[in-house]
Amino acid sequence: MVAFLFKLTGVAIGYLFFYVLADYYGTEGVGVFSTLWTILLFCIIFAKLGFDTSIVKYIAGFYGQKKFSFIKIIYRKGVFIILLAGTIITLLVFAFSNQISLLFFENSDYSFFIFLVGLLTIPMAIINYNAESLKSLKNITGFSILQNGTIYIVMLMFLFILNHYSFSADNIIYSLCLTFAVLIPLSFLMISNSFSRRLKRQDVHSETFSLKNKDILQTTFPMFLSSFLFFILSWTDILMLSYYLPESDVGVYSMASKIAAVNTLVLVAVNSIAMPKFAEIFERNDKSLFRNFIKQSTLLVFIFSFxxxxxxxxxxSEILQVFGTEFAEGKNTLLILAAGQFFSAFSGSTINILNMCGREKAAQYILIFSSIPNILLNYFLIPVYGIEGAAIATSATLILWNLLAVLVIYRKFGFLTFPFNVKFKK
Known part of the structure; x- marks a missing residue:
């Protein structure tokens, strides 16, 4: 319930943030921010290398086995690898900031902003990693605080302050930098408190931590690939729109996408609680409980999403016009995206179930297979149909990979994740 309330509040704050952004800077400002944000998300995938997903599995497993000292060891290893990978990504962004600006904005005016995106890669990767670690330790409040809602509200605060002294679109990225400067120490403080409160007990078994870095990376790498492919499926539309169309069109599409994503609001909130639970119940080998928990989770998502x-x-049109009359042209785009998002909500936590239950490679193959038509559809449809073409490509592939994941879960575990009982005749 805490996670859902935080998520609901975070979404409301997110829409307030984009409303202010649209009011201050119009469709172009929303488009520029969306493009920079997408580039940042792309960078942190390579910085995290899947550790934000694998840490959930490791901590849940060690906690259940009462190997509390192992939790701190695996956490520190993850931080070290993220810092190492993040440094490499940051240096690459620094080196190619001018080329990246030319690619997405058709000029080098935004190269300094790209440079700042590189600078923010490690802070955001660490914040994500700490948030997932808190979730694994069942500190749902701490996890919820480190989500996008907090980023948006702190950004708004800094944006108001900066615009009070000097109104400029540049203040968007500056406020983001200041926000991460606040959240990084806060995230480590919450991790420290969570470790001290929840890991006081001694290990039941006096074993030596035997997992080598190679073993950890073998577990984590498929999750990294899943994250990368999931990014391709989720954000290719924004990147390709930025390449083909003006920033104002990207802004309209981004707003429609944000509104359509309300369909999966409860799914994201349920995932924040259920991911460790999937792994925990699966390890118990209680098939009936496993099935019922997944179906109840999906039913909850359906009740709120429909x-x-x-x-x-x-x-x-009326919903889009809340953010400005110029956004109303995204009406058809919103309808198409909403249909795809609803199917995702109706399918449940498909990829997370596979990742948490030892089927990481199956999830990886599904995302690889789905990413190819996603890229091709965006490539062919955007030049012809514009933002509606991107919406068709995104929704079609969203439905495809969810359907494939549902069928894989049915084959592996014997049930469909849909909220209602559906049986195939044998």
Missing amino acids: PVLILIMLFP
């Missing part, structure tokens, strides 16, 4: 879909279908 009314959102109906609302979007009935009032797409």
Whole structure:
């Protein structure tokens, strides 16, 4: 419940942030921020190398086995590898900032902002990693505080202050830098408190930590690939729109995408609680409990998502116009994206289930298979249909990979993740 309330508040703050962004800077400002944010997300995938996902599995496993000292060891190893990988990514972004600016903005005016994106790679990767570690330790409040909602509200605070002294679109990226300067020490403070409160007990078994870096990376690498491929599926539209169309069109699409994502609000909140639980119940080998927990989770998501879909279908233009009349042109885009997001909500936590239950490679293959049509559809449809083409490509591949994951789970575990009982005749 705490995670859901935080997520709900975070979404509300997120829309407030984009409302202010649209009010201050219009569709172009929203488009520039969305492009820079997407580039940052791309960078942190390579900085984290999948450790933000694997740490959930490791901590949940060690906690259940009462190997509390192992939790601190695996956490520190993850921090070290993220710092190492993040440094390499940062240096690469520094070196090619001018070329990246030319690629997405058709000029070098934004090269300094790209440079700052490189600078923010390690802080954001660490914040994500600490958030997932807190979730694994069942500190849902701490995990929820480190989500995008907090980033947006702190950014808004700094944006108001900076614009008070000197109004400029540059203040968007400066406020993001100041926000991470606040959240990094806060995240480490919460980790320290969580470790001291939850890991006081002695290990039940006096074993030596035997996992080598090679073994850890072998577990983590498929999760990194899944994260990378998931990024391709989720953000190719923004990057390719930035390449083909003006920033104003990217801004309209980004706003439609944000609104459509409300369909999966509860899914994300459920995932924040359920991911460690998936691994824990699976390890118990209680098939009935495992099935019921997944179906109940998906039913909860469906109950909240269906009314959102109906609302979007009935009032797409009116919802978009809340952020400015120029956003109303994204009506059809919003309808297409909402349909795809609803199918994702109806399918449940498919990829997370596979990742938490020893089927990382299956998840990886699904995302690889789905990313190819995603790139091709965006490539062919955007030049012809613009932002609606990107919406068609995104929704089609979203439905594809969720459907494939549902079928793999059915084959591996004998049930469908849909909220209602559906049986195939044998």
